[in-house]
Structures are given as structure tokens and as C-alpha cells.
Amino acid sequence: MKLTLKIWRQSGPNDKGRMETYPIDGIEEDMSFLEMIDVLNLQLVREGKDPIAFDHDCREGICGMCSMFINGEAHGPGRGITTCQLHMRRFKDGDTIFIEPWRSGSFPVIKDLVVDRGAFDRIQAAGGFVSVNTNGNLVDGNALPIAKDHADTAFDAATCIGCGACVATCPNGSAMLFVAAKVSQLSLLPQGRPEAKQRALAMVEQMDKEGFGNCSNTGACEVECPKEISLEHIARMNREYMAAAMTKE
Amino acid sequence: MTQLDSKVPDGPLEQKWTKHKNSIRVVNPANKRRIDVIVVGTGLAGASAAASLAELGYNVKTFCFQDSPRRAHSIAAQGGINAAKNYQNDNDSTYRLFYDTIKGGDYRAREGNVYRLAEVSANIIDQCVAQGVPFARDYGGLLDNRSFGGVLVSRTFYARGQTGQQLLLGAYSALMRQVGTGKVQQFSRHEMLDVVIVDGKARGIIARDLITGRIERHGAHAVLLCTGGYGNVFFLSTNAMGSNVTAAWKAHKRGAFMANPCYTQIHPTCIPVSGDHQSKLTLMSESLRNDGRIWVPKKKEDAEAVRAGTKKGVDIPEEDRDYYLERRYPSFGNLVPRDVASRAAKERCDAGFGVNKTGEAVYLDFSSAIERYGRTEASVRKIEDPSTEEIIRLGRDVVSAKYGNLFDMYANIAGENPYERPMKIYPAVHYTMGGLWVDYNLQTTVPGLYALGEANFSDHGANRLGASALMQGLADGYFVIPYTIGDHLAADIRTGPIDTERQEFSDAERAVRERIDKLIEVQGSTPVDVFHKRLGKVMWDKCGMARNAEGLQQAIQEIRQIREEFWKDVRVTGTANAFNQELEKAGRVADFLELGELMCKDALERQESCGGHFREEYQTEDGEALRNDTDFTYAAAWEWTGDPGGSNLHKEDLDYQFVKPTQRSYK
Incomplete structure (x- = not known):
């Protein structure tokens, strides 16, 4: 396959940045999208040019590190996959492909396609946990039966990989799906109930502090989420948040 | 020659850990506040250790090269985590888990360490449940189990095909809670490039800020390396692209011995290499071997036809299939340990029976499982005389519920539907049993320098059993290091902050x-x-x-x-x-x-x-x-x-007092 790549280049946070064009040849259908970028980078390094900086690690769709906006879609065409799981068989010879970083004021660009998603860690630190210390004498894991449907729904929410596709996709740059996934997971489980109110308030407060936008129910996040996390979790978070805000001391 | 003292206490197996805990020193809570600990790596071992140590009161700094601690490669572990809970009433016990691990490791692990691992395994499940890890549950609301290779009981806890992710996110949430309290300072996009030794003790690290390139000094009273394995030395492996040996290797060059580096685990069920461009390999969880049957054609001409693309696996009749694991190992069948399964696949492919273009692949087939589950489901639903199509449809739903995400992953990478055609798989580098030598306290040969999880060599001998890596990482981090580190740090209550000048x-x-x-x-x-x-x-x-x-x-x-x-x-x-x-x-x-x-x-x-x-x-x-x-x-x-060629060999004799090493047999 012969392709034309239009890639966002930005040397650092203070650089204005621009799209640059790279023709590329010899791309095979079995290659993953990131392997195609590897091929380009190998070529650039041989020419003594600066290779494209991009985040990636596990390359099997679970670490959440890869983050490319491809042809106007977070993680490119296809549903339920990350950029690293996107294969070149989805493109055809002669295609022009546009590749940009996640764009959100809360995810500043570090270089080229690499952005800073530290805001997600700070939201997590604000309340995305059950306050339990490592304990040598806990009750048995089976002492607290959890209904299978609750456990399964909690699991669905817990599959969030924190990649930020929801933010990049949202016209408002909202992080509601990310935050809701954690709030919802823990509020569905009895272990998470005791501090459910506190958690919802603290995580939402931190989310707002980080400058993420509000949710206006466009649902784009759910469509682009590589783990297909449902909007219903946002509804659950809103319920938790409302209840917490109304009964706040 | 340095004397390698394992520090395993003597006495009966089941009393060693208790005895050891009772005899080592403890740092009092007020003094813990004066002690700094560096944790490099934030996977299961690192995150669990850092969170636990911070909860105890130590000041902790954590480092990872990724953009967030949640991305460490533990996240990619699929199948599950072992624990000797005996929930299935199938005669599991601490001893049996210990014995299986020792035997699975081909009698090259230390008995004392392995027994301790088995002993704390049950606590790990309780801890993770308390954190809100959504393990799979049955309809009664209780925790579910599945089986893994090399064992005869069902003791693996799981969260669909994403157990590593769920356990890591549990540990990460505990870690972030401590970041929130200020007890942990987290440094993302930082890479450790050296360990600093002062007066013979590890007293800090040199790290590079990967964003700015700035070289930083960080002092501490102890340094924990939780930096994973070195499988990427093979370039192609199931490890993440960034997984590397650098931290462990720098420690090695500063005096930490490297143990059994040749012990590499080649995982039998990975998606085969498709071409020269390949950057990494993807694992298909061992849990698939619960239900999948591995085979190659019995006749060479069939294998040749498959490779040439003139025949498909599904066209080969039952009697012409060689279920070679079931044939060679009737008692364990498709659930033999990983090393045995990998070698058997290589043997068949080398003999000319491989089934993809390169000749390096075997089939992992779910058709009999789909049929079996379909029949059961039909009977549960009281469907009389179900048609074959109906059975297959019902069976596929069951298989999808169990392994859906793995099947999707396969379809996406290989471009073939695994519900209709058998998967093609081949062994790939997955895990390294070797690593930094540590004693019973997880301390390397450098005082104050510890290695946890895959980074050390301690528990898996020459072969790790499936679902035991998660167990070891969390055992080391939650339940071993919080105790054993006190023995070293008790000497540091008056040392004061380490001067990085x-x-x-x-x-x-x-x-x-x-x-x-x-x-x-x-x-x-x-x-x-x-x-x-x-x-x-x-x-x-x-x-x-x-x-x-x-x-x-x-x-x-x-x-x-x-x-x-x-x-x-x-x-x-x-x-x-x-x-x-x-x-x-x-x-x-x-x-x-x-x-x-x-x-x-x-x-x-x-x-x-x-x-x-x-x-x-x-x-x-x-x-x-x-x-x-x-x-x-x-x-x-x-x-x-x-220089790497001139390294000196030191031997730690493994003294088998409780288990008699025998020829491993899975027949």
C-alpha cells in the first residue's frame, strides 16, 4: 500500500504546531497502525530527521497509552478498539490519513502526538478508591456475596483504560465518561458504598478544577470509547452526585 | 566468593514465615515518618508495595516511565490469579499450591519462599475484594474459579480476560489514595538510570525526566526495584514496548547479583508472527486451554495443503487430526504447563505439521467446547431435539461470555473469525523467571536494595505456572515487603534525610x-x-x-x-x-x-x-x-x-527438605 500521511508536528508545548505531509510506501495489510508509524520513523531516523513522537506501550489495547486522532476519530475507524489494535487492512492503497493528537485544553501537548493526561491521575487521587489499607486480617472474600448482575455491571465500568478518547471526542472536552466509569463501578459494589457520596463530590470537583467541559449528552464519548463504556454510567454518576450534593452537610 | 545467605528460617515449612516475622525488627510509627523509600516501577508489585508502605507511614516516592502508574504492563495479564482458597472443595490447600508451584518450576525454586507465597495467596483475594476489584462471580454472588495449566484443582480467580487490569487498577487506586494524602510522591515519565550506593547501602537513584531530559537525584533509605522482566531482549515478546531491563541491569552493575537469567518462559498460546514489520506479539490467555483443544493435521499432506491455502482446518476430518497434547499427556491433556506445551508445539512444527504460511502455528480449536456448551445450554433451556445450528448458536454464546474479549482480539489481529475457524497459535516469549537474586526478605546482594515481582528470581524456579505472576507481584508488595523492609530500616531511624549532594x-x-x-x-x-x-x-x-x-x-x-x-x-x-x-x-x-x-x-x-x-x-x-x-x-x-562475558558465578544450593525432586510427569 502507498499512503499519504498528514501528521501533526509540534516540537513542544510552546510551539504553534502544524500538519506535515509524509508519503509512505510498502505498507502491508497485516500491519497495525502503530507498526506503520514505526516504518515511517525508521525511515525518518535513517534520513537523520526527527521521528514522530507518539505514546504507546502494550500494543494490545489495554494499557491506554496510545492516543491518536485519526481522520477525525479518536483511535481511528472501527469500534471498540484502540489505535494499537487498528490494522492497515481498514485502509486502502492511495488513502490520505490525517493523524492528530488528543485535543483538549486539559491535555496539553508535550510533543507531536504525545499529550499530558496527568489530570486523570489527579481525579483518581481525589477519590477514585475504596479507603481500605492493606490488611493482614480481612474478612473472607466470599463473606460478602455480590449479585452477579451488579458485579458484571461494575466490571463493565471498570474496564475503562483511561486513554482519554472520550475527552478528545467530546465537543465540550468533557471527562464525564472517564469519571463516571470509576464512580459507577465503586457505587455498584457494597465495598464502595460507605464513601460513595464523598467520592462523587470529590472526583467531580477535581474534574472541574482540571478545566474539563460539561456533559451535554451528545453521546460521542460512548461511540468512540475503545472499551464501549455505556452512557448509563454517566447517569448513575449524576444520580450519585445529585444525592450527595443535596444531602451534603 | 560472596556467601549467598538466603535467610530462610529453619523449622517446619508452615512455621517459617510466622517465625521470621516474629524475629525481625519493626520500626515504630513515629520513626516511619522519618524514613524515605523509593519504589521504581508501578505495576502490581510496585503499586502494592508503595501503597502499603505509605499506609504504614513511610515517605514514598514512586517512579514509572509511562505517563501514568496505571499503565504498567501488569495491566495486560489476562487469565487470572491463583489462591489456595479451596472454594471449590476440590482438595486445594496451601500445601498443594506450594507443591504445584515447586513442581511446575521443575524443582529449581526455593522451598521457603514458595510456601510463603502460597500462604499469603488467600489474603490477596480478600484484599482485592475489599478494594472493589470486580472479580467474576457466580449466580449465588460468590467468587468464581477456573483452571490453569499444571494443576489438578480449580483455584484461579479472574475478571473476564482482564484480571491483570482489574488487579492493577485496584493497586493503582490504593496508590493514588496515598498520593492524595501526600504520603506518596509520584513521578511519571521518569526513568531510573542508576542506583546510588553510599557506604555499601542503596541510598537513592538517578532518574531522567523523560519530558525535559533533566537528570535528577533522589535520596532514600531503601530502594525497591519493581521493574518487571526482561523478555524484550528477544525484541518480539508479549511484553509492552517499553518493558526493559535497564533499572535491574544498572543495579546489577552496582553489585546486585543476577540470578538464573537464562530461565525464560515461552508462552504456548500467542498469535503467530505475520511478517517482518511485527513489533510485538499478542498473548491468547492460557485460560483458553480450559476449553480449547490443540491439534495439527495427522497427515503431512494435509499440513502442506493448509500452508498452501488449498485446504482449511475445518475441512480436515476428526480422524485426521492429531491432538498431540492429549496424545502425549493423557492425564493433563491440554492443560500441561507452559514449557511442556510450547516445546510440544515446536516439535510438531519442526516435524513439518505447522499450519500457517510460515509453518510455525498450531490450531487451538473451540468446536468441541462450543458443541458441549450448546448441548448443556439446550438442556438447561428445556429445548427438545435441538438442531445442530441451534446447539452451535447456544454454544457460541456461552463461549463468548467466557472468552469474548479474547476472541474479539484474535479476530481483530488475525482477520479471521475464531468462532468459525480454529485459532492459529504459536509460542512466544512471555515472562522471565530469572531476575535479581534476593533473599527471603526480598533484599538483593546490595543492602537496602530490594527487588519485587518479576524483577526478582525467587518463586517460580525454571518455569512459572499460569496465574502465578499476579499472585507473586501482589504477595511481594502487599504482604512481604511491608514486614521485611522494617528489619533493614530499623537501623535508619536516626540517619536523617539522605544528602544528595x-x-x-x-x-x-x-x-x-x-x-x-x-x-x-x-x-x-x-x-x-x-x-x-x-x-x-x-x-x-x-x-x-x-x-x-x-x-x-x-x-x-x-x-x-x-x-x-x-x-x-x-x-x-x-x-x-x-x-x-x-x-x-x-x-x-x-x-x-x-x-x-x-x-x-x-x-x-x-x-x-x-x-x-x-x-x-x-x-x-x-x-x-x-x-x-x-x-x-x-x-x-x-x-x-x-564486562558481560566475565561475570562471576555464585551458587545458592537449593536444599529440598520437604519435597523430593522427581522427574516431572504430566502423563
Whole structure:
């Protein structure tokens, strides 16, 4: 396959940045999208040019590190996959492909396609946990039966990989799906109930502090989420948040 | 020769850990506030250790090279985590988990450590449940189990095919809670490039801020390396792209012995290589072997036709299929340990029965499972005389509920529907049992320097059983290090903060800067990845699933050659004081180029076959690994002497007091 790549280049946070064009040849259908970028980078390094900086690690769709906006879609065409799981068989010879970083004021660009998603860690630190210390004498894991449907729904929410596709996709740059996934997971489980109110308030407060936008129910996040996390979790978070805000001391 | 003291207490197995805990020192809560601990790596071992130590009151700094601690490669573990809960009433026990692990490790692990691992395994499940980890549950609301290779009980807890993710996110949430309280300072996009030794003790690290390129000094009273394994020395592995040996290797060069580096786990069920562009390999969870049956065609002409594309696997009739694991190992069948399953696949493919273009693939087939589940489901739903299509449809739903995400992953990568056609799989590098030598306290040969999780060598011997890596990482982090580190730190309650202006820090920092400059100054013509691929090929061909003396000797020469060319001709673009991914890779590959030689040397020295280490010269008549317990019942701990070829061997004799080593049989 012969392709034309239009890639966002930005040397650092203070650089204005621009799209640059790279023709590329010899791309095979079995290659993953990131392997195609590897091929380009190998070529650039041989020419003594600066290779494209991009985040990636596990390359099997679970670490959440890869983050490319491809042809106007977070993680490119296809549903339920990350950029690293996107294969070149989805493109055809002669295609022009546009590749940009996640764009959100809360995810500043570090270089080229690499952005800073530290805001997600700070939201997590604000309340995305059950306050339990490592304990040598806990009750048995089976002492607290959890209904299978609750456990399964909690699991669905817990599959969030924190990649930020929801933010990049949202016209408002909202992080509601990310935050809701954690709030919802823990509020569905009895272990998470005791501090459910506190958690919802603290995580939402931190989310707002980080400058993420509000949710206006466009649902784009759910469509682009590589783990297909449902909007219903946002509804659950809103319920938790409302209840917490109304009964706040 | 340094005396290697394992510090395993004597006495009965089941009392060792209790006895040890009772005899080691404890730091009082007020003094813990005066003590700093550095944790490098934030996977299961690192995150659980950091959170637990911070909860105890220590001041903790954590470092990871990824953009968030949640991305560590533990996240990719699929199948599950073992624990001796005996929830299934199938005669499981602490002893049985201990015994299975020792046997699975081909009698090359330390009894005391392994028993402790089994002992704390049940606590891990309780801890994770308390954190809100959504383990799979049955309709009664209780925790569900599945089976893994090399065992006869069902003791694996799981969260669909994403157990590692759920456990890591649990540990990460505990870690972030401590970040929130200020007890942990987290440094993302930071890479440790050296450990600093002061008066013989580990007192800090030199790290590079990967965004700015700034070299930083961090002091502490103890340093924990939780930096995972070194499978990427093979270039192609199931490890994440960034997984590397650098932290462990720098520690090795500062005096920490490297133990059993040749013990590599080749996982039997991975998606086969599709071409030269391949950057990594993807694992298909071992849990698939619960229901999938592995086979190749019985007739060579069928295999040839499949490779030529003129025949499909589904067209080969039942009687012409060779379910070689069931044939060779009737008692364990498809659930033999990983090393055995991998070698058996290689044996069939080498003999000409492989089933993809390259001839290096075997089938993993779910058709009988789909039928079996379909029948059960039809009977549950009271469907009388169900048609074949109906049975298959019902069966597919059951299989999808169990393994759906794995099937999707396969379909996406291989471009084939695994519900309709058998999957093609082949072994790939997955885990390294070798690692930094540690004693019972998880302390390396450098006082104050600890290694946890895959980074150490301690619990899996020559072969790790499935679902035991998660168990070990969390055991080390939650339940071992919080106790054992006190014994070392009790001496530091009056030490005060470590002064990073000391000469030792300046020297280490200078060495780090010089090495970075040297990498950039080569200004050769060949990209880093090219050297990495060359090294990987040598390692895979000559120090992979099967090794022999001649090949290993050649490999050593070839690695030296690649190393020499690397330092003459590598091209690292960009500068040291900026975000520079080529520079990051170059530093890691330079370390792999030294480690690779040590692995070959270790493999050459071990003149026996055991677990993942298969020396062709040492096998039984029917091709099974042939151990030599008289001469090799030891852990090989290598001491750095200045060049990778000249390392000194120290032996820790493994004294089997409770289990009698026998020829491993899964027949």
C-alpha cells in the first residue's frame, strides 16, 4: 500500500504546531497502525530527521497509552478498539490519513502526538478508591456475596483504560465518561458504598478544577470509547452526585 | 566468593514465615515518618508495595516511565490469579499450591519462599475484594474459579480476560489514595538510570525526566526495584514496548547479583508472527486451554495443503487430526504447563505439521467446547431435539461470555473469525523467571536494595505456572515487603534525610550524563530498532525454546559483534535535554545487548534441561526435559565484574527438605 500521511508536528508545548505531509510506501495489510508509524520513523531516523513522537506501550489495547486522532476519530475507524489494535487492512492503497493528537485544553501537548493526561491521575487521587489499607486480617472474600448482575455491571465500568478518547471526542472536552466509569463501578459494589457520596463530590470537583467541559449528552464519548463504556454510567454518576450534593452537610 | 545467605528460617515449612516475622525488627510509627523509600516501577508489585508502605507511614516516592502508574504492563495479564482458597472443595490447600508451584518450576525454586507465597495467596483475594476489584462471580454472588495449566484443582480467580487490569487498577487506586494524602510522591515519565550506593547501602537513584531530559537525584533509605522482566531482549515478546531491563541491569552493575537469567518462559498460546514489520506479539490467555483443544493435521499432506491455502482446518476430518497434547499427556491433556506445551508445539512444527504460511502455528480449536456448551445450554433451556445450528448458536454464546474479549482480539489481529475457524497459535516469549537474586526478605546482594515481582528470581524456579505472576507481584508488595523492609530500616531511624549532594550522587549523575552523551555522539547510520531486532533474532534462534552448547557459543560471539557495531554505528536523533524516544530506546537496547550475553553464558553453564531452559543435549528418549539434580540443584547468581562475558558465578544450593525432586510427569 502507498499512503499519504498528514501528521501533526509540534516540537513542544510552546510551539504553534502544524500538519506535515509524509508519503509512505510498502505498507502491508497485516500491519497495525502503530507498526506503520514505526516504518515511517525508521525511515525518518535513517534520513537523520526527527521521528514522530507518539505514546504507546502494550500494543494490545489495554494499557491506554496510545492516543491518536485519526481522520477525525479518536483511535481511528472501527469500534471498540484502540489505535494499537487498528490494522492497515481498514485502509486502502492511495488513502490520505490525517493523524492528530488528543485535543483538549486539559491535555496539553508535550510533543507531536504525545499529550499530558496527568489530570486523570489527579481525579483518581481525589477519590477514585475504596479507603481500605492493606490488611493482614480481612474478612473472607466470599463473606460478602455480590449479585452477579451488579458485579458484571461494575466490571463493565471498570474496564475503562483511561486513554482519554472520550475527552478528545467530546465537543465540550468533557471527562464525564472517564469519571463516571470509576464512580459507577465503586457505587455498584457494597465495598464502595460507605464513601460513595464523598467520592462523587470529590472526583467531580477535581474534574472541574482540571478545566474539563460539561456533559451535554451528545453521546460521542460512548461511540468512540475503545472499551464501549455505556452512557448509563454517566447517569448513575449524576444520580450519585445529585444525592450527595443535596444531602451534603 | 560472596556467601549467598538466603535467610530462610529453619523449622517446619508452615512455621517459617510466622517465625521470621516474629524475629525481625519493626520500626515504630513515629520513626516511619522519618524514613524515605523509593519504589521504581508501578505495576502490581510496585503499586502494592508503595501503597502499603505509605499506609504504614513511610515517605514514598514512586517512579514509572509511562505517563501514568496505571499503565504498567501488569495491566495486560489476562487469565487470572491463583489462591489456595479451596472454594471449590476440590482438595486445594496451601500445601498443594506450594507443591504445584515447586513442581511446575521443575524443582529449581526455593522451598521457603514458595510456601510463603502460597500462604499469603488467600489474603490477596480478600484484599482485592475489599478494594472493589470486580472479580467474576457466580449466580449465588460468590467468587468464581477456573483452571490453569499444571494443576489438578480449580483455584484461579479472574475478571473476564482482564484480571491483570482489574488487579492493577485496584493497586493503582490504593496508590493514588496515598498520593492524595501526600504520603506518596509520584513521578511519571521518569526513568531510573542508576542506583546510588553510599557506604555499601542503596541510598537513592538517578532518574531522567523523560519530558525535559533533566537528570535528577533522589535520596532514600531503601530502594525497591519493581521493574518487571526482561523478555524484550528477544525484541518480539508479549511484553509492552517499553518493558526493559535497564533499572535491574544498572543495579546489577552496582553489585546486585543476577540470578538464573537464562530461565525464560515461552508462552504456548500467542498469535503467530505475520511478517517482518511485527513489533510485538499478542498473548491468547492460557485460560483458553480450559476449553480449547490443540491439534495439527495427522497427515503431512494435509499440513502442506493448509500452508498452501488449498485446504482449511475445518475441512480436515476428526480422524485426521492429531491432538498431540492429549496424545502425549493423557492425564493433563491440554492443560500441561507452559514449557511442556510450547516445546510440544515446536516439535510438531519442526516435524513439518505447522499450519500457517510460515509453518510455525498450531490450531487451538473451540468446536468441541462450543458443541458441549450448546448441548448443556439446550438442556438447561428445556429445548427438545435441538438442531445442530441451534446447539452451535447456544454454544457460541456461552463461549463468548467466557472468552469474548479474547476472541474479539484474535479476530481483530488475525482477520479471521475464531468462532468459525480454529485459532492459529504459536509460542512466544512471555515472562522471565530469572531476575535479581534476593533473599527471603526480598533484599538483593546490595543492602537496602530490594527487588519485587518479576524483577526478582525467587518463586517460580525454571518455569512459572499460569496465574502465578499476579499472585507473586501482589504477595511481594502487599504482604512481604511491608514486614521485611522494617528489619533493614530499623537501623535508619536516626540517619536523617539522605544528602544528595554527596560525592556518590555526583559521580553517579556524571556517569549517567556521560553515557547519554556517548549514545548521541555516535551519530552513525543505523536506527536503534535495527540492532534490537538483530539481537532478538540471535536470542530467539539460539537461546530460545531449545538451546545447545554450540549455538550458545555462537550467540555470544554474535551478540558481541552486534554490541560493537551498535556503539560504532547507532543513530540517535535529537538531543539529551528534550523529549527523545529514540534516546530512551537506545539506552535500553544498550543494556539488552549486555544482558543477552549473560543469558547465553548462564544457559551454557547449566548443562541440564529444566523448565523453560531446554538444552537439546539433555533430554529423555521421548524428548522430555532431563534434569541433573546432582550437579545443578542451585540458583546461579552472577556477579558483574566489568564486562558481560566475565561475570562471576555464585551458587545458592537449593536444599529440598520437604519435597523430593522427581522427574516431572504430566502423563
